Each structure stands twice: as structure tokens, then as C-alpha cells.
Amino acid sequence: MQKQETLNKTPKIYSQEEAYKASLKYFNNDDLAARVWVNKYALKDSTGNIYELTPDDMHKRIAKEIARIEKKYPNPLSENKIYQLIKKFKYIVPQGGPMAGIGNPYQIASLSNCFVIGNEGDSDSYGGIMKIDQEQVQLMKRRGGVGHDLSHIRPKGSAVKNSALTSTGLVPFMERYSNSTREVAQDGRRGALMLSVSINHPDAEDFIDAKMEQGKITGANVSVKIDDEFMKAVEKNEKYIQKFPVNSNTPKATNEIEAQNLWKKIVHNAWQSAEPGILFWDTIIRESVPDCYADLGYKTISTNPCGEIPLCPYDSCRLLAINLFSYVENPFTDKAMFNFNLFKEHVAYAQRIMDDIIDLELEKIDSILAKIDSDPEEDEVKRVEKNLWLNIRKKAHEGRRTGIGITAEGDMLASLSMRYGSKKANEFSVKVHKTIALEAYRASVNAAKERGSFLMYDSEREKNNPFILRLREADEKLYYEMLEHGRRNIALLTIAPTGTTSLMTQTTSGIEPVFLPVYKRRRKVNPNDKDVRVDFVDEVGDSWEEYLVFHHGFKQWMDVKGYSVSKSYTDEEIEKLIKSSPYYKATSNDVDWISKVQLQGEVQKWVDHSISVTINLPNDVSEELVGNLYMEAWKSGCKGVTVYRDGSRSGVLVSHKKEDKKNKEMLTSFPVKRPQVLEADVVRFQNNREKWIAFIGLIDNKPYEIFTGLSDDEDGILIPRWVNEGLIIKNKEEDGTSRYDFQFKNKRGYKTTIEGLSHKFNPEFWNYAKLISSTLRHGMPIEKVVDLINSLQLDNESINTWKNGVARALKRYVADGTVAKGQKCENCNSTNLIYQEGCLTCKDCGSSKCG
Known part of the structure; x- marks a missing residue:
């Protein structure tokens, strides 16, 4: 009777303001933590109704569901025990998808944070490429971040048996996948994508350069998979042979390059823009436990968007963080100590909870499959999506991969009076991560005794794996128990970035310093x-x-x-x-960079997946230093590395120090007299269901002028849909006035010219365009030009539509991270907005608005 009353009970609904005020109190007046929780993790339905007042309600929801799974197995943990472990974000913190999705009846979405997809074999047919595009979109709409590799796509100029005759190479497909990412909304955030390629691919240089053109590939992170042979060639200043297929002993195409030349390009681009990231692929494969089962479908091909989970096709992973700061007793005092006994106990509980979450994920996947079956589309339309989730379900069921990580490493060290980056701090960090590895694997072995091992477990396959051998050397008893009973999970550990998680734990993020x-x-x-x-x-x-x-x-x-x-x-x-x-001399910009790389390499030995870590560098460091850090990372055993040079992407936090006048932003120096010919981008968009087009003249890849108007209609301008670049040429009319022509190459390579853009567009549009172009060519920063356009008070509806279109087109060129002053978030009213990939993004609640 009581159960029936509970089922019939109407859940209480809270307003945004009620939840925010209650959460603000919960977080001790931490506005940012409260807004992040309310906007990202509070239980809500598709109409915005909120069903949880504070994170305590969320933790009770999660504990209840995990306890339900526990009852399936021997010696179940009680609901209260689980609640005590996760409440207040103190000890064990399910991250992202698990936090938002566990016990959520209002959303049919996966609990997985990370996915990698790919085709069987090395298919690079259009059908295979389009299938990956569709699978990527289907995953992103269920909240997942996605990675996939492009090394299977044949290089530019290769023969193909279709009307094109030769392949276009990697870059057009990078743009396709990037655009698909930007089109998928995920409850106030955009999808996340990782594109990777082997350094061995003949188009690797094009891949490395693709994001250097502003406004291109803005929906993806990019990383290069670098092998040991290439790194040795760089060291010795030798040549390196690229080939296609990349793993073939009898390649169809080869390309001999100077290894150092391509290396310098990677280093320069990373110094300039923080991309590409580097994946030391031979290290990843050599150390990978799942790759002991590569022939059974567990061959690692790429990583998730932040690089901390290398995965095989259609595998996924869920993330959980352990709050290291909470195990320091008497923090910041002379009596401070790390409670290793409690820590070991909780690592075991964390691994058990992670295994329970896999069962919850399998239930979620079943709900997704049921939803697909009930959708009214024809089976042929649903086939790719259904097969995708069947493949993901199979991998999750077989391998039961988990992703236990940490947060608050920086605070843990500071509270023990250890300076982050010092030898003493590094040694202690390694001890902590070694403890996590041993206790998590011990818990997985114990779970195998009670629940059974993952389906393919074979100790013979793993006997020479370097990670497994380190476990054996550290704890022979654990190793021999694993031989006898197996292991519940194919791989267990990671260190992810814990951005919003660390806001709610109110600690430093992941393995990073403050x-x-x-x-x-x-x-x-x-x-x-x-x-x-x-x-x-x-x-x-x-x-x-x-x-x-x-x-x-x-x-x-x-x-x-x-x-x-x-x-x-x-x-x-x-x-x-x-x-x-x-915390003195222990901030992101203070820490000795070589020491941080070496710490990552040492910790990596006790993490079976990978580590997401960024080396923060001051603005004035040389490219040579970046190259040296990359080389040291390879030698230290890191699986990947990313650098961020201060100012390479504008930040949003302000130092407490007064600004030096010399550091203030300088206006771009453009020639006031227009060159006769300008390179141009073509941008298409819709305003109020009307099709519009913008021609943006560029100098040094920065907007110098813009012409915008209606497209594809009798009063507008018509050019092929595939044209996205060309030239704007300024010519003289017979009466002495200026005329602007647009020229592009057709698919046969012949030049086509459209004369007189000024005659094609509404004269009023044209006059305003000249005014806006004048501000551009005199060096006003793009974001200021956008602000100026938005501030124009225009009565005519058509002109207002034009105004919105110009602003949308120009926002593509605003550098990521630029602060959007004077604007408010429509979701939470925060003024802490930045431009991110041409969209206004709120740093407080994470919502994003494009256009």
C-alpha cells in the first residue's frame, strides 16, 4: 500500500529561483557552484520544471538507484552507506552523465561520458564516412562526448572510383564532423568531439594546419597520434616515411618527409593556438590492458574529447572522481596527515559503485533501444542508430570498463604543506596514485569473486602487459588472486579534467595545481x-x-x-x-613545467587509461621550450600532452594585480587603403526563415570588410552551395565609381566571376556594410564591432534582420575566450559571458547561444 502511494505521489516542482537560493545556502554562498548545479545537474524535465531543491536531493536519488543495483549481488551496500560516501561531494563524486542521469525518468540519455566510434577495418568509403557522421550525431544527442580517428581516409589526390576521380583528403571531412558537432544541442551546451590522425598519414600536415584558419573546425579538438619512430627521427634529424594505409606493409602511397620540419609545425601551432594535442600512440598501445584483447574487438583507435580515455570502436566509459582533499586530516596545520586507511577503503567502494553504474548504463541503453523501436520512422531510417547502440551495449556488457579518477590534487598537497611540483610533492602524488591502482584492481578482483569476471578475461593474454607487470611487482598476492579469480573490469582508471565537478567539490581541478x-x-x-x-x-x-x-x-x-x-x-x-x-609558487603558471611533465609520466605508470593535463605557460615562452616539453613528455612515459600558452586563447579570469599598460590589447594594424584583391570567406545563414549570405574580405585571415544580403532569391545573389571561399576584386565602373566583384573557381578549376556585389544587394544594406567595413579596416576588435552592430537602433524590420546577420557572420571571427562585455546570460542573468566558437557562452551556467 505504501509503495502504491509513493508511485502515485506527484513530485514537487521548484522554481529556478527556489532551487538557486537553497543551493546557494548549501554551498555556503558560492554563487558559481550553486548556478552550475541548478543548471546542469538538478533533476528537471524537458519543459524546465525542477524536481530537486539542493544537491542533497540528487545524492539521495543516486544512492537509491545504486542501492537497487547492489541488491542484485551478494553482500549489498545499503542505500545509507552509499549516501554517506557521496553526500556533500566530500568523498566519492560521480561525474557528468552519471550525476545528471542516474535515476532521471525525464531524459532518455546515456550515463557514459565518453565514446569512440569507427568502422570495422579501414573503410573510407563515402558510406562509411557518412555512417560515422550519423553515429556521432546520435551519440551527442544523448549527451555523450565522442572521438574518432581519420587515419583510414585516403590522402588528398588518391584515385577514387567515382565522378570526383581523386580524393579530397582529410580536411573536408574534419569540417563535416565539426559542423555536425555544432548542430547538436545538449541542454545548454554543445557536443564535444575529438578528431585524431596518425602522423604516418600523408595528409597529417593538412590535419595539423586545419584549425589554424580562424572559423574552421571550431567544433572539434584535434590530436596527432605520434609513433616512436617519428620521435626518434626528430631526435636524430632524419627523414620519416608516411604511408597509406598507415599500418600497411604494402602501402598504396608513400611520402618521405623531414621529420623535424613537421615537428616544428606541430610545435608552432600548439604554441600559437594550443592545438593540436599530442598522443604518444605507441606508448598508449604498449601500456593498454584492453589491447591485450585487440583481436576480439578491443583495439584502441582514438580517445574521448579530452584525451583521458583511449577507446576501441563503440566502447564507452563513465567517470567518477575521488576528492583527495577530504582524506587530509587537520589540513594546513602542523598535524596534517593523509588518512591512507580510509582512502583505501573508499577506493574499493568507488570501484564497486562504478561497476554498479555499468548496470545502470545497460538499463539506459535498453531504454534508448526501446525508444528507437517505438519511433515512427521506417526501420531503414533507424538502422544506423539502432546498430550503434547495440554495439555500445555489447562492449559495455563484455568489458565493463570503468573510469575512476581524482580531483583536488593541488589542494591535497597544499594542505599537507607540500609545494606542487616539488620533488617531495611529486613523490607523494605517485604514492597516492599507486594506492588507487592497487586498491581499485583489488576491488575489481573481489567483485569478480562475487559477480564474475568480464567475459573475455584471459590471464595469458595479459601476462606481458607493462601495467599488469607493475601491479605484480607491487603486490604479488593481488596478482595471483587475479590469476585465480579474474577481474570484473577490463580497465579501471583515468584522470579526467573535473571542471564543473571541482566547482561543486570547491577544490582544485583534477591533477592540476590551483x-x-x-x-x-x-x-x-x-x-x-x-x-x-x-x-x-x-x-x-x-x-x-x-x-x-x-x-x-x-x-x-x-x-x-x-x-x-x-x-x-x-x-x-x-x-x-x-x-x-x-599555494605560493604553486599555481598553474608557477609550477616548473619539466617537473609537471615528469610528474605526469610517473603517475601515468599507475593509470591504465590516460591523464588529461594541461601545461600552462606564460605568454613569452619560446616555441623551442614547447618542443622540449613535448620531447620530455615522450621520454617520461606520458600518453599525451597539451600545452596552453597564456594569451594564445583569451581568458576570462583577471589577475588581482593592476594591469600593465604595455599588456593592454593593441588595435590591429590594417592598411587603410584597400588592396584591389582580397581573399574572402562566404558564410550562409538563416534569419527569420530567410536565406542570407555574407562575403567577408580578409587580410591576414582577419575581417577587413563585409557585404551581406539575401541569397537564393530573385532579389538576391545566387552562387553554388559548395562555394565557401573566393576573392573580392575592386574594379572601376565606366562612370568612375567602384564595383566589387566576387570570383571563385568552379569544380573544374575554371574561374567564375559574379560582377557587382553592390548591385546585387539592397542599397541600404550596402551603405550600412560600408560603415561597418570602415570600423573593421581601422582596427576595431571584432567583438567591439559586434557590440556596435547590436547596439544599432533600427526601425525597419528588414534592416534589423540584416543587422543580426552581420553580427552572426562576424562572431565567427571572435577569438575563443574573448569576454563579451555588457551582455547578460538569458539563462542565469550572469554577465560572465565569453565568445566560444562564434557563440556566446556563459561561464557560470554553461548555456550557449549562437546567432
Whole structure:
């Protein structure tokens, strides 16, 4: 009777404001943590109704579902025990998909954070390429991040048996997959995609350069799979042979290159734009436990978007983080110590919970398959999607892969009075990660005793794997128990970036050090309000107040040492505080870069998947240093590495120090006199269901002028849909006036010219375009031009549509990370907005608006 009443009970609905206020109290007035939880993880339906008031409701929901799975097995954990482990984000934290999806009846979505897809064999037919495109979209609509490899696509100029006669190479397909990613919405965020290619592929250089053209491949991360042979060739300044197929002993095409020349290009592009990332592929395959079963379908081909989970086709992984800071007793005091006994116990519980989440994921996949079957489309339309999820279900069921990681490494070390990056701190970190490896594998062996091993487990296959041999050397008893009973999971460990997770644990992120112990945020204010301080007025006249934000760990250190966090500090006082704290010389930009790479290599020995870590560098470092770091990463045993040079992509946080005038942004220096010929991009878009087109003249890949108007209609301009670039040529009319012609090459390579863009577009559009173009060519930053356009007060509806189109076209050229001053998030009213891939993205709640 009680059960029936529970089923019939109407769930309580909370408003956004109610949930935000309650969560703000829950997080001790941490506005950012509260907004992230409400917008990303609170249980809600498709109409926006919220069914959870605080994260405590979420943790009870998750505990209830995991306890339900536990009852299927011997010696089940109780619901209360699970709740105690996950509440308050203190010890064990399911990440992303599991947090939002477990026990969620309103969303038919996967619990997996990561997927990799691919075709059987090395098919590069159009059918195979389009199948991957469709599978990518189908996964992203279910909330997953996706990776796939392009090494199977034949290089540019290769013969094909169709009307094209020769292959277009990798880049057009990179653009296709990138565009598909940008089209899929995921509850206020965009999908995530990793594209990879082997350095051995003849088109590797084109792949490496593809994202250097602004506005291209904006929907994907890109990484190059580098083998040991290439790295040795770089070291010895030797030649290197690329071939296709990349793994063939009898390739159809070969290309001899100077290894150092391509290496320098990789290094330069990473220095310039933080991409491509590098995957040391031979290290990944050599160390991979799942690749012991490569012939059974577990051959690793690519990674998830952040690189921490190398996967075989159609495998997936769910993530969970252990909050390392919570195991430090008496933090920031002389009595501080790490409770290894409690930690070992909780690692075992975390692995058990992860295995339960696989069962919950299998239930979710069954729901997705049932939804596909019930959809009204024909079976032929649904075939690719259905086969995709059947393949994913098979891999999850067979291998039962898990992804246990950590967060708060930086805070853990600081609270133990260890400086991140020091020899002592590195040695302690390795000890912690070795403990995780041993205890997680021990838990997986114990689970195999009670629940059975993963289906293909074969100790003979794994006997020479370097990771398994390290476990054997560290704990022979564990190794021989594994030989006897098997293991529940094919692979277990990772270290992922814990962005929003660390906001809610209120700690440093993942394995990273603190970004800044103290920084400033800005909020827009009304200067007429009482008790408001105006720190500066921006270019458009808006008033802003700056306020200090203390990192939570730093704030706890201040409290232990008797410093007030409510006091108003001068910059000099803040500097003095930081210098006396354990966070001094231990921020992202302070840590010795070589030491960090070496730490990653040492920790990697105890992580069977991979590690997502970024080496933060100051703006003035040389390209040579980046190359040296990459080389050291390879030698240290890292599986991958990414560098970020300060300023290569604009950031959103502000140092607490006063700005140096020399560091202020300088206007672009364009020639005021227009060259006769400009390279041009063609951008198509829709406004109010009308088709529009923009021609954007470029100098050094930056907008110099723009012409925009209706397309594909009797009053507009008509060019083939496949044309996306060309030339704008300025010519003289017979009456002495200027005429702008657009020229492009047709598919046979012949030039086609459309004369007189000025005659094709509405004259009023043309006049406004000349005004906007004038601001561009005099060096006004693109985001300011966009602000100017948006601020135009125009009465005519058609002109307003034109205005919106120009702004949309130009936003493609705003550098990722640029702060969008003076605008508010429509979701949470935050002013903390940046441009990301041409879209306004809220850094507080994560929602994104394009156009």
C-alpha cells in the first residue's frame, strides 16, 4: 500500500529561483557552484520544471538507484552507506552523465561520458564516412562526448572510383564532423568531439594546419597520434616515411618527409593556438590492458574529447572522481596527515559503485533501444542508430570498463604543506596514485569473486602487459588472486579534467595545481544604486565593479592561520598573504613545467587509461621550450600532452594585480587603403526563415570588410552551395565609381566571376556594410564591432534582420575566450559571458547561444 502511494505521489516542482537560493545556502554562498548545479545537474524535465531543491536531493536519488543495483549481488551496500560516501561531494563524486542521469525518468540519455566510434577495418568509403557522421550525431544527442580517428581516409589526390576521380583528403571531412558537432544541442551546451590522425598519414600536415584558419573546425579538438619512430627521427634529424594505409606493409602511397620540419609545425601551432594535442600512440598501445584483447574487438583507435580515455570502436566509459582533499586530516596545520586507511577503503567502494553504474548504463541503453523501436520512422531510417547502440551495449556488457579518477590534487598537497611540483610533492602524488591502482584492481578482483569476471578475461593474454607487470611487482598476492579469480573490469582508471565537478567539490581541478589562489571577477552595476563601487567604465559606457574571489582552499588556510576573509585587502597585502601560504609558487603558471611533465609520466605508470593535463605557460615562452616539453613528455612515459600558452586563447579570469599598460590589447594594424584583391570567406545563414549570405574580405585571415544580403532569391545573389571561399576584386565602373566583384573557381578549376556585389544587394544594406567595413579596416576588435552592430537602433524590420546577420557572420571571427562585455546570460542573468566558437557562452551556467 505504501509503495502504491509513493508511485502515485506527484513530485514537487521548484522554481529556478527556489532551487538557486537553497543551493546557494548549501554551498555556503558560492554563487558559481550553486548556478552550475541548478543548471546542469538538478533533476528537471524537458519543459524546465525542477524536481530537486539542493544537491542533497540528487545524492539521495543516486544512492537509491545504486542501492537497487547492489541488491542484485551478494553482500549489498545499503542505500545509507552509499549516501554517506557521496553526500556533500566530500568523498566519492560521480561525474557528468552519471550525476545528471542516474535515476532521471525525464531524459532518455546515456550515463557514459565518453565514446569512440569507427568502422570495422579501414573503410573510407563515402558510406562509411557518412555512417560515422550519423553515429556521432546520435551519440551527442544523448549527451555523450565522442572521438574518432581519420587515419583510414585516403590522402588528398588518391584515385577514387567515382565522378570526383581523386580524393579530397582529410580536411573536408574534419569540417563535416565539426559542423555536425555544432548542430547538436545538449541542454545548454554543445557536443564535444575529438578528431585524431596518425602522423604516418600523408595528409597529417593538412590535419595539423586545419584549425589554424580562424572559423574552421571550431567544433572539434584535434590530436596527432605520434609513433616512436617519428620521435626518434626528430631526435636524430632524419627523414620519416608516411604511408597509406598507415599500418600497411604494402602501402598504396608513400611520402618521405623531414621529420623535424613537421615537428616544428606541430610545435608552432600548439604554441600559437594550443592545438593540436599530442598522443604518444605507441606508448598508449604498449601500456593498454584492453589491447591485450585487440583481436576480439578491443583495439584502441582514438580517445574521448579530452584525451583521458583511449577507446576501441563503440566502447564507452563513465567517470567518477575521488576528492583527495577530504582524506587530509587537520589540513594546513602542523598535524596534517593523509588518512591512507580510509582512502583505501573508499577506493574499493568507488570501484564497486562504478561497476554498479555499468548496470545502470545497460538499463539506459535498453531504454534508448526501446525508444528507437517505438519511433515512427521506417526501420531503414533507424538502422544506423539502432546498430550503434547495440554495439555500445555489447562492449559495455563484455568489458565493463570503468573510469575512476581524482580531483583536488593541488589542494591535497597544499594542505599537507607540500609545494606542487616539488620533488617531495611529486613523490607523494605517485604514492597516492599507486594506492588507487592497487586498491581499485583489488576491488575489481573481489567483485569478480562475487559477480564474475568480464567475459573475455584471459590471464595469458595479459601476462606481458607493462601495467599488469607493475601491479605484480607491487603486490604479488593481488596478482595471483587475479590469476585465480579474474577481474570484473577490463580497465579501471583515468584522470579526467573535473571542471564543473571541482566547482561543486570547491577544490582544485583534477591533477592540476590551483589556477590562482586569489583573483578578481567583475560584475556590471548600476552607478546610481546606493553602496555601489564603480571600479571602471568600459568602452560602451557600462559600469563595472571588481571583487576579490578567494580559492576555497586558500580561504581555509587563511582561517586556520587567523586571517579574516571578509577584510578588504590591498594588492600588496594579498601578495604578502600568498607568499606566506602553501599555494605560493604553486599555481598553474608557477609550477616548473619539466617537473609537471615528469610528474605526469610517473603517475601515468599507475593509470591504465590516460591523464588529461594541461601545461600552462606564460605568454613569452619560446616555441623551442614547447618542443622540449613535448620531447620530455615522450621520454617520461606520458600518453599525451597539451600545452596552453597564456594569451594564445583569451581568458576570462583577471589577475588581482593592476594591469600593465604595455599588456593592454593593441588595435590591429590594417592598411587603410584597400588592396584591389582580397581573399574572402562566404558564410550562409538563416534569419527569420530567410536565406542570407555574407562575403567577408580578409587580410591576414582577419575581417577587413563585409557585404551581406539575401541569397537564393530573385532579389538576391545566387552562387553554388559548395562555394565557401573566393576573392573580392575592386574594379572601376565606366562612370568612375567602384564595383566589387566576387570570383571563385568552379569544380573544374575554371574561374567564375559574379560582377557587382553592390548591385546585387539592397542599397541600404550596402551603405550600412560600408560603415561597418570602415570600423573593421581601422582596427576595431571584432567583438567591439559586434557590440556596435547590436547596439544599432533600427526601425525597419528588414534592416534589423540584416543587422543580426552581420553580427552572426562576424562572431565567427571572435577569438575563443574573448569576454563579451555588457551582455547578460538569458539563462542565469550572469554577465560572465565569453565568445566560444562564434557563440556566446556563459561561464557560470554553461548555456550557449549562437546567432
